[in-house]
Every structure is written in structure tokens, then in C-alpha cells.
């Protein structure tokens with residue numbers, strides 16, 4: 001397969017900030033989930049977002065994908081504020097995401113699950129689908145090609161026709177990744193992709209995430225508790241604790257930061 005149907009970014013990687021998170025604050029009643037969170041992600045980077053349970057990582061992803069509306073602050077993608085965007089706009093803007101909890105349609109085939117992602121990015125609407133115009137049918141064919149190319153990329157092309165329910169956890173996680181890639185994102189948000197995987201599967205996932213960046217040019221924001229994976233993959237690591245950024249820098253620097261060690265020592269990690 002060529003990388004073309006999936007390629008999201010042309011040209012060399014640059015250091016332009018693709019994503020800027022500025023002063024983002026989110027509270028649930030008395031709980032401060034995010035407090036003045038500020039950091040940026042340059043294009044072409046793999047950025048690890050870590051922190052103890054309840055630190056605010058998933059909440060930040062939910063703010064990014066507009067499922068939550070922050071009470072304060074701004075999130076900019078390619079310089080454009082997402083403040084006025086609806087959750088349904090996010091895929092079209094080039095953001096793909098996987099979820100911490102499984103979200104596949106169990107009775108649908110692997111291919112159809114991945115096509116959901118391609119659809120989210122495509123121009124088809126329920127109305128044009130209902131009319132089934134010839135141009136739209138062509139588009140449907142293109143969406144299927146994108147979904148198949150994505151499945152090949154994650155190594156699941158042989159499983160396209162199987163119901164998602166019959167897959168192992170490792171394969172299900174790959175299908176979720178394929179669905180997020182079928183959006184053809186410029187930014188990919190991964191929420192604990194290694195959760196529940198065995199040692200070999202974690203190593204394979206690491207190689208896959210690296211190739212998503214290297215071969216497809218996609219910038220990755222990676223939430224993960226598996227320290228070996230995050231530290232080995234990331235160019236930059238941002239640490240959240242009780243909703244605040246307590247460290248932001250290269251993995252080696254973050255690993256030896258006393259505030260980070262202290263945050264983890266106070267938890268079950």
C-alpha cells in the first residue's frame with residue numbers, strides 16, 4: 001500500500017505549534033479538573049501527557065474534542081480557536097481520537113467501524129446519503145478505500161469482514177486506532193492505548209505510533225500510564241497533577257524532576 005490515502009501532512013516536519021492550549025480551566029462542582037493548563041504541541045511531534053489517576057488528562061481530551069466546554073481559556077489548532085466549534089466539527093478540522101473506554105460497535109464489522117471514522121471526515125451528510133447521488137456513491141467508495149488502507153496500515157486487513165465483538169483486546173484497540181486514523185487527522189489524541197495490553201503488544205503499539213508520526217506525518221498527543229512507552233516514544237512530556245501542569249519538557253528532564261516523582265509517590269503508581 002502507499003501512504004498516500006492516509007497522508008495528512010505534506011512536506012518536512014516543522015516546529016510550528018499545531019496545538020496551543022492556553023489557560024484552560026474546567027471545574028465539576030467543587031472539583032478542579034483543569035486549572036490554567038497551558039502548553040503547546042509542535043507539528044510532527046509525539047507529546048506524552050501523563051499524570052496520576054484523576055489528574056485531568058481525559059478531561060483535557062474532552063475539552064479538545066469539544067465534548068466539554070472549558071470555563072476559561074482557549075484551545076487553538078493551527079492558530080484557529082476551537083471555542084466556537086461543535087464536537088461534530090472536530091474530525092473535519094483534522095483531529096482524530098481514541099477513547100479510554102472501548103467504543104466500537106460490537107455487531108458491526110471491523111471495516112464498517114473504521115468507515116465511521118472516514119465518514120466523520122468525509123463530505124457526506126445524512127441527507128446526501130439518503131439521496132444516494134452518484135457523486136456520493138463515488139465518495140462512499142473512496143471512504144471504503146481509506147478505511148481499507150487504514151486497516152492495512154495497522155495490520156488488520158485480514159480481519160476487515162469480522163464482527164468487532166469477536167476480536168481480542170489488542171485487535172480491538174487497533175481497530176479504534178484505525179478508526180481515528182481514517183479521519184485522516186493532522187492531530188491524533190490517544191487515551192491510554194496500551195491499557196490492558198501485554199508486553200509484546202505494547203512494543204508493537206509503540207512501533208505503530210512511531211510510524212504514524214514518521215510515515216504519515218501525524219502529530220500525536222499520547223495519554224498513557226505505561227512509563228516505558230511514553231518516555232521511549234515522546235519528544236516532549238507534559239505532566240498534570242490535580243489539574244495543573246507541573247512539568248513540561250524532554251523525557252529525561254521530566255523523569256528527573258522532583259515534583260513529578262513526588263506526584264507519583266503520593267498515588268498507587
Ligand SMILES: Nc1ncnc2c1ncn2[C@@H]1O[C@H](COP(=O)(O)OP(=O)(O)OP(=O)(O)O)[C@@H](O)[C@H]1O
Nearest residue numbers: 028031033051052053054055056057058059060100
Ligand atoms: N463528567 C464529570 N463529572 C464530574 N467530575 C468529573 C467528570 N469528568 C471528570 N471528572 C473529575 O475530574 C477529575 C479529572 O478526571 P480525568 O478523568 O480527566 O482524569 P484522568 O487524568 O484522565 O485520570 P485516569 O488516569 O484515571 O484516566 C477527576 O477528579 C474526575 O473525577
Ligand SMILES: [Mg+2]
Nearest residue numbers: 057058059100
Ligand atoms: Mg483518563
